[in-house]
Amino acid sequence: MKARPIKDAAREAALFRRRAWLAFAVVLVALTVLGARFVWLQVHRHAEFELRSEENRVRLRPLAPARGLIYDRNGVLLAENVPQYRLELVPEQVGDVDSAVARLAALLDLGDDEIRRFHEERRARRRFENVPLKFLLSEEEIARFAVHRHEFPGVEVVPYLTRHYPRGELFAHVVGYVGRIDRDDRQRLDPRRYAGSTHVGKTGIERHYESRLIGIPGYERVETNAQGRALRVLSRQAPEQGEHLFLTIDARLQEAAVAAFAGQSGAAVAIDPRNGEVLALVSNPGFDPNLFVNGISRADYAALLDAVERPLFNRALSGAYEPGSTMKPFVALAGLELGAIRPETRIWSSGEFSLPGLSQVWRDWRAGGHGHVDLNEAMAQSVNTYFYQLAVQLGISRLSEQLAAFGFGAPTGIDLAGESGGVLPSREWKRRVRNQDWFPGETVLTGIGQGYWVVTPLQLAHATAILASGGVPHRPRLLRAVQGAIGGELEPVPGPPPGPRVSANPAHFEAVRRSMLAVMHGPTGTARASAHGAPYRIAGKTGTAQRVRRRDAARGAGPLPPQLRHRASFVAFAPAEAPTIAVAVVVEQAESGSRSAAPIARRILDAWLVPGAADAIIEGRYALDRPAPSVDPAGGGEAGAADDNRADDPDSDPADPADATAPAADPEERAR
């Protein structure tokens, strides 16, 4: 019989003790491992996790600086920032972005352009960043969105400052405009400076002085929760507004100049010859720059592009014009400078000019010629023969060398982008561009501003200003002063030092000035009608070039009415004795320099020099031939005007035989 085993209490207790303390030992090891893990995480990797915790919680929110304002020389506001509302999406919070955009499109007036641009911008930003969908929300749209607000998590109406140009068209070609930052901009801009910005200067002053205007962005350190919602601002670095710019432009002069154009296409530039400050810069017609600020619609843009008048084209800066007779004062100065003529040198004008050995004949605009003329008469009557002969006498090399000193053939260096350099005819230029030799006959036309010549209105005004200043070239400039903060000190921006003096002999300038005075105030002056009644004396020169545009011809357009056949130009400075303004005017479809361009220039001069004239011109109360003490001793203004009617330049009459020898008058064709 087997004995039933008896429970051995002591042995069982000992067994339990062994097992229990063994288990406790294991537990202690496990707790030690756990503790070691915490040491590893909290001591060894502390810095790493502290950073990640900060990154989790703190987000830098960029604050866009307010853009600097732009004023004219007298403090008239040309570009301002106005509060508006825009709709922004945070893709991370929205979830299904496409569906949300589709529903928003049903709710608000969303264009395809806006949606396309939104997606473009969305790709360039991170998921938790705000992406603007629609700018310039109307009151009604804001109200409509507010009703459906709860259906759109992550969509917000955000106040912002938008650029506004209170003077609209008037300064489109000077101030330019800002536009949404696009893909190209993003590649060239410093992302840190544009972190919060949506706009950048695209043209004009806005573009050229972008780095002054933009300011310095600030930022907020924002504590956000796991859903990305900002809970509170931890610290804030305020953005710094950009500098306010005070331009050299005079808004009233600019407005008067535009009014003087009375809707004609053309350009005018007025410069203070004493320092190069640009007082007015007109390219007519302009366009409304406000259209571009928040994205122009395709229809509006197409309309601007297709308009025959080409409103987007800045004629003052890059219009390619033939200077024609406005070049004569500069040629005359070259002649005096090189000793080829003296003011009293008389030359016989028979009506025809030819070179020995050449069958070609160049004509004066008056059949039968002007007889014996000295410099004054040659300028006053715009006698071609005088300048044909002078040009031939000087030769093309010396002539172009002299004229280069007036800035022809090269950009003036104005503080605006997009300036053309034009063409100063020379042997080298022809060799380089056309790979052809210079023919002596071409020198003849060059002497009267025809042939290969291409100038911009700005170049013409700049050269005239040099003439007016007695040969001191000041680079044209638009920025007069900057201001750090509104109400702060105006800090003048000095212009660059003037270039080398064009001529050392003041007598030569005096002679040319006298001859230009004869144009305006002499009994035979081509533009004496435009000087009629002026309380100051004007030195000026007219120019007329034929408009033969192959494009027009190809369209099968009939002959143009006479008042549209020519391209008129005019240069002047005043008061002639101590000039404070030099002006160049080009009118594209005109009758003649004296009939079309000179009256505009006269209005610009009056607006600058005669108190009250600017307002009268702007308001349309201005009459050129109003009774005023006449400085013109010669016959009635009406007679002079009738004279002008016949035009002053040889190519003014299409039937003129000289026309056949003249190159196509379309400067754009020739510039290639």
Next chain:
Amino acid sequence: MSAAPTALARIERGARRWWARLASRPTLDPVLTVALALLAAAGLVVLHGASGGNADLVAAQGFRLAVGFGAMYLLARLPPAWLRSLTPWLYAGSLVLLLLVPFFGTGRSARSWLDLGFFHLQPAELAKLTLPLALAWVLHARLLPPSFGALVACAMITALPIGLIAIQPDFGTAALVLASAAFVVFLAGMRWWQIGALVLSACLATPLLWHFYLVDYQKARILTFLDPHSDPLGSGWNIIQAEIAIGSGGLFGKGWGASTQAQLDFLPEHTTDFIFAVLAEEFGLVGVLVVLLIYAVIVGRSIHLATLARDTWGRLVAGSLALTFVVYVLVNGGMVAGLLPVVGVPMPLLSYGGTSAVTLLAGFGILMSIHAHRRSD
């Protein structure tokens, strides 16, 4: 006039007698009680910070802890023999409750709660107490180390509640209940070769478990534990954010109530399963080590008390309760620190939640009762 002093004297006499009886009666173990009270207090402090100063939440948890300490006090005063004789009924009762769960249960991912109207009860938590009691009851009368037959009996007793919990399905609790059962047989002296065979077969069964038992979200948890950065915004989020919370706490922490990971909702479940990460973030390594030390003291003291128990039942129950308690700590701590996969196991007395706090404290009540009555039994 003379009645008042006599009445007062009588009251005073009664109070003295009551106090003397109380003092002579078996009572709470001072070391364990102080350690548990410290832990509970620390839990409320951390909860206050983690919840962003939510006083209602703290008060609710304080009430539950009070209930738990009350249960601990009452159980400590019950003679263990009485509890032992009730064991079959308690076991049967918890089985019945577990059976009710599939029909009346509520819950989010798994149906594991019974709504008793005034209280949400998790029968699986009860099973954590009653199963070790039942196993100890079975092994109490037998020779130790347990025979093969006794082990088979234990396996059957264990399989019933585990099976019921597993079909809820509640993987974490099932594993913990299984652990509490395993501790009983281990402490009873199950032979090493048997333990080795069991562990080996468990390893072999793992692939089967993976394919036939685990649900997708559980598989995902294990996979993301192995590589949390494979899905940083999805199932790996908790692990990564918990690590950030712990690591950013550093040596001394960010300060009470200053845990940005919890306050700003980066760390999910920051008042419940992941509260230990908040402790680490707000009180740093120092706070973590102090709390781990308290846990170690509690376990050490409990095992010490278990070895002092007079009979097999008492020893096995006390030892199993102590080890089950520390498994909670290790599993939750390991999960929070990224050493173990995410399992829904609370940190004892720190995590917000009622049932586990009450059952754990009740378990310590039983443990103290076993110790206190070791001579009077």
